[in-house]
Amino acid sequence: MRQPEPEPQSFDRVLSSMCTEPHPDARAAAERFLATNPGDPATYDAVAELEARAVEGLAALAAHPTPADAAGYVTSGGTEANVQAVRSARNRHGGSDGSRGGSGGARSERDVNVVAPASAHFSFTKAAALLDVELRTVPLDDDYRADAEAVAAAVDDATALVVGVAGSTEYGRVDPISELAAIAEEAGARFHVDAAWGGFVLPFTDRDWSFADAPVDTLTIDPHKFGQAPVPAGGLLAREDAALDALAVETPYLESRSQATLTGTRSGAGVAGAVAAMDALWPDGYREAAERAADNAEWLAGELAARGYDVVEPELPLVAADVPESEFQALRDAGWKVSRTGSGELRVVCMPHVTRAALRAFLDDLDGIRR
Numbered sequence: 570m571r572q573p574e575p576e577p578q579s580f581d582r583v584l585s586s587m588c589t590e591p592h593p594d595a596r597a598a599a600e601r602f603l604a605t606n607p608g609d610p611a612t613y614d615a616v617a618e619l620e621a622r623a624v625e626g627l628a629a630l631a632a633h634p635t636p637a638d639a640a641g642y643v644t645s646g647g648t649e650a651n652v653q654a655v656r657s658a659r660n661r662h663g664g665s666d667g668s669r670g671g672s673g674g675a676r677s678e679r680d681v682n683v684v685a686p687a688s689a690h691f692s693f694t695k696a697a698a699l700l701d702v703e704l705r706t707v708p709l710d711d712d713y714r715a716d717a718e719a720v721a722a723a724v725d726d727a728t729a730l731v732v733g734v735a736g737s738t739e740y741g742r743v744d745p746i747s748e749l750a751a752i753a754e755e756a757g758a759r760f761h762v763d764a765a766w767g768g769f770v771l772p773f774t775d776r777d778w779s780f781a782d783a784p785v786d787t788l789t790i791d792p793h794k795f796g797q798a799p800v801p802a803g804g805l806l807a808r809e810d811a812a813l814d815a816l817a818v819e820t821p822y823l824e825s826r827s828q829a830t831l832t833g834t835r836s837g838a839g840v841a842g843a844v845a846a847m848d849a850l851w852p853d854g855y856r857e858a859a860e861r862a863a864d865n866a867e868w869l870a871g872e873l874a875a876r877g878y879d880v881v882e883p884e885l886p887l888v889a890a891d892v893p894e895s896e897f898q899a900l901r902d903a904g905w906k907v908s909r910t911g912s913g914e915l916r917v918v919c920m921p922h923v924t925r926a927a928l929r930a931f932l933d934d935l936d937g938i939r940r
C-alpha cells in the first residue's frame with residue numbers, strides 16, 4: 570500500500586534549533602546542484618567554481634585580509650570544521666618547519682593539547698577523541714565567557730590550539746577573542762574562533778571576533794545556521810593556505826591531486842545553497858535578520874523577567890531563563906520545540922524563522938500553564 574508522502578516539521582514552534590528555514594533562492598540552488606560532488610572538482614567543475622565563491626563570500630563576512638585568496642571549504646557543518654581546525658593545528662604543531670605532517674612527529678599525539686573554554690561545543694570533545702589529543706577545558710567567568718586568566722594558566726608548550734567561541738551554543742556569549750589570541754601567540758599555539766552560529770550576526774555588532782580583530786588562524790562559520798542556507802553547509806576558513814595544506818592527502822584515482830576535506834564525496838547542494846543565500850542576503854538581508862532577531866531576544870528576555878524568571882541577558886539573539894521543569898515539560902507537550910542548557914535553563918534561539926507572533930503565542934501558552 571502506498572504510504573502518505575512524508576512531511577518535514579514546520580518551523581512554527583521550533584525555538585531551540587540553530588538552523589532555520591532556508592532562503593527560497595538557496596533552496597532552489599541546492600536542488601539544482603543536488604547531483605554534484607565538490608569532493609571531485611575535476612569532474613564536477615561547476616560546483617568547484619561555486620565553492621570558491623562560497624569561500625570568498627564567507628571570508629568577506631569574517632573580514633579575512635584577502636577574501637579572494639582565503640583558504641577554506643564548505644564543510645558538512647560546524648562539527649567537521651572544528652574537527653579539521655584541531656587536526657590542522659595538531660599536524661602543524663611542533664615541526665621545525667611549523668608542520669609535522671599528518672602522521673605525527675616524535676612525541677605521541679596525547680602529548681599535544683587543545684585549550685578551550687567550558688562553553689566550547691561538544692564537537693571539540695569528538696575532535697579530541699578522534700585525533701587523540703588532550704582537551705583541556707577551562708572555566709568560564711561569571712558571565713559565561715572564557716576566563717582569559719584560566720586559559721593563560723592552562724596553556725603550555727604542548728598546546729597546539731587555543732579555541733575562542735564567538736556565539737556560544739548555550740548562552741550566545743562572545744569570548745574575549747583578542748585576549749585569547751594573544752595568549753595563543755605567546756604560547757606558540759594556533760588560534761581558532763568558533764563562530765559557527767554567531768558568524769552571520771557578528772558583522773553587525775561591535776564585538777571582536779573576526780580575522781580583522783585578532784590574529785585568528787582558523788574560523789568556523791556555518792551558512793546552514795544564521796546564514797539561511799540548507800543543510801549541509803558549514804564553513805571552515807583559514808588565514809593561510811598552510812592550514813589547509815596540513816590536512817591534504819593525495820588522491821590517486823581522481824584527476825585532482827589532493828584533498829584537504831574530511832569527507833570524500835560531499836554535497837554540492839550545500840555549496841550552491843550557501844552561495845545563493847549569501848548572494849541574496851549579504852549584507853542587507855543578514856543585517857535585517859540580525860536586528861530583528863536581536864529585538865526579539867531583548868523583548869522575550871524582558872517579558873520573561875517581568876514574569877519573575879531569572880533570565881540570562883542576551884548578548885547575541887539567544888535567551889536562557891530558569892523555567893521550572895514542570896512548565897518546561899508542559900511547553901514541550903504543547904508542541905514547542907524548546908531545549909535546556911546543561912544547567913537546566915530553557916533556551917530560545919531567536920533564529921530568522923522565529924517571529925514576534927510566534928513568541929507571543931509561546932508566552933500565551935506559558936501564561937496558561939502557570940495559571
Ligand SMILES: Cc1ncc(COP(=O)(O)O)c(C=O)c1O
Binds near residue numbers: 690737
Ligand atoms: C558554536 C557551535 N559550534 C559548532 C556547532 C556544531 O555544528 P553542526 O551541528 O553544524 O555540526 C554548533 C552547533 O550548534 C555550535 O553552536
